[in-house]
Amino acid sequence: MSRVAVLYGGISAEREVSLVSGRQVIPALRASGFEVIPIEVTRDLGALIAALTSARPDVVFNALHGRFGEDGCIQGILDWLEIPYTHSGVRASALAMDKAAAKSAFAAAGLPVARHRLVTREELAAAHPLPTPYVVKPVNEGSSVGVEIVRNGDNRRAEIARNWRYGAHAMAETYIPGRELTVGVMGDRALAVTDIIAAAGAFYDYESKYAAGGSRHVLPAQIHPDAYEAALDIALRAHQALGCRGATRADLRYDDTEGEPGRLVLLEVNTQPGLTPTSLLPEQAAHLGIPFPALCAWMVKEARCGA
Template sequence: MKILLIAGGWSTERDVSLNSSRIVEGVLRDAGHDVTFFDLLSGFDRLMEEARRHDFAFIGLHGAPGEDGLVQALLDAAGCPYQGAGPAGSFLALNKAAAKQIFRQAGLPTADWEFLPLPPPADWHPRLPYPLFVKSNTGGSSLRLGRAENRDELDKALAAIFTAGDAALLETELPGRELTCAVLGDEALPPLLIEPLAGSFFDYESKYAKGGARELCPAPITPEATARAQKLALEAHRALGLSGYSRTDFILGADDSLTLLEVNTLPGMTATSLVPQEAAAAGLSFAQLLERLMELGRARRRS
């Protein structure tokens, strides 16, 4: 099969995308596919033209464009199938403030939040109690994720986000451990428990530094918590109108309560990334996972 592997782009996660896509390229070539490595940064104006020359587009992007649905919309217009969610679901999942509204309306447990699209006025005070987590509203890979215990720390975290041109999302800190659960097709995979070692929470350093975190899959949690995480991951996936696959992140409380943080529609894709680890726990090799994603993408296009 002729595959257009779309990588790079121009988001802050460009390097992550290039590195992981090279790994995907090797696995696809080993499986006998004819792969064109396509850096979106230099090739954006040729995307539809190239897509029409290929049987399938494998999206290896992180951040926007890619997770915002733009590339998916162009591929739809070109008639080229791809893995994962369509344009609308991708956009809604990437925008944390929008996704949390959908979760709340669907009755899914998500932390209270405050959305700041612009720097607030001088007399502003957060509605939520400290400590606060400060997030880029559309950023990924835990970039510019900060924790603030007071106003000075909050202002510094907000300044970094607004300087980068993004909006901010505030959430009250929730005690517990970080848990993630992927959906593949119509089934939830075994959840994975994350234990940061390089810091107190799963920030960029913990995610990508060697030895930054311990990742345990299947998660050593109760069968009841496992079943509930899988149920909520499926419900979040469906509430956002996603297809193919996704990965939902939670906080697991000491009482086994689960609070939904966000859903990722283009999760990391190396053999040691979170979703491939969960797929391996379900009996799928990395190569089999990639083939399954392409199978699901082609089926979505046919329907």
Template sequence: MMEQMAIDVGALGKVAVLMGGSSAERPVSLMSGQGVLEALCGQGVDAHAFDPSERDLSDLKREGFERCFIALHGRHGEDGTMQGALEMLGIPYTGSGVMASAIAMDKVMTKRLWQSAGLPVPRGVVLHRGALAVDHLPDELGLPLIVKPAREGSSFGVTRVTEPGQLAAAVALAAQYDSAVVCEECIVGEEVTCAVLGEGAAARSLPVIRIQAPGGNYDFEHKYHSDDTRYLCPSGLPEAEETNIQHLVVQAYRVLGCRGWGRADIMIRARDRQPFLLEMNTSPGMTSHSLVPKSAQAVGLSYEALCLRLLAAATLDTPPRLLA
């Protein structure tokens, strides 16, 4: 069971739940934010919705907000830009700081850091707009391949390529979302996800969730709208395998310098049960279909308690005393 924290709700002050935003993930963010807002208000927090695509950020300071719960996903919310703005305003916020947020949003930089730390990632190639030749990729990486934008989430622009003739269209689709396109070997096996709470040496993993989507296609529809996807928690994995994945995810989280919370997506290769890190989400979803709340519930941490715990941990990269 997850240790329960005694939190003085009154000391949290006036709270802005940042939701919506301008990224492709705006609809998901609105769902996440509404859930968080209701959970916080239900526990007596003075929380208010704040959509940065509709309001100026200076209103946060002018209206006396004392901390922010970031329920934004994707660009301008999860990529370090919002975190940087809040640093400038001196308003503590949930989740990772500027650098960790920016790195984790960029799948290319994330893989480079993980590789340098000796953590397992799929083999891949990065293509840049203006140099999108693809003929060599099947020979270099084999088939099937996963093609995706370097800086996007919620499966936007992602294609599973099974034939060489599909590659050009897949790369063109990903390039609509980002100037850098990641093409990597498709790890055939089981998809799992694992969340982490905390920071540094105190970071701890939550239980692993095993994902079973129809046809193995865990796309946007199956993530947020379909009831056909199964989320197994307990995962049903052998205990040693689950423990190994939890340890790997905490390592990955620490290598990126994450704090507050995060969720890593992993593929377990069927032929040898080797786990491979795919990406780290530093502002995970908090919708009715989202995975961090499901994992937290498995250790006795309710959705409401999770929201309150994350909010209480809101902080800045720069200590407030240095901003005075």
């Protein structure tokens, strides 16, 4: 029986999400017959290395989210320790987490991305970096942490700049009207397209993603068949463009405001999709007949070191 260490918690802004993911994964792996060693990750890196060294797991299930958990940092440590781990390797993880680098890779692969630019706090405070409406987001965060939409007539730009706490630069990106879509990928297979409708028409923010009732998921998305197939294709090609492995989830905007089949724009790829009760990847897997324990077991079987 394989010994699997589940890493969860971490030190990013997404710690609470990771704790929930880990608490879902642990019993699922046990139900699949694995011996599971839960390891809650804190700021004590020495304690983490000691726990891994002592446990001697065959595989690490990486249920960490956000910085240091899905940006290549923990992946590098696990490569150093020669312990196979779930999800993507160092390079793909770092590339996907850096939104500017990821968009460059997507554009080079011919995938549709929104107009965007990096700005300093001072540049954002001084003037609009793009015509309104536009989105301001951290370069290296997930789960919509720190995302703001600056709309026509909005006077919050200087306030956003003044309160910015997500690094020296922010990404400004043209706001794409329409719908929020997401597509899960398992290995070489795009799963399905979900249409995400935030409660009361709100922006699909952190609260909408993880609070019960925060959003409604339409699966499969009720969109034009050509757009549906194109979304599956974009997600798989984005996964491949970054060099990902295991499971990922691509987030897209679908501008159908002038009718269908509309226009798809790739926003980003999440290399550590959430595994909480409201998360999208497990929902899509279940839609295709893959129960949660089987999804987690598949991730363990796909685990390896290196790129």
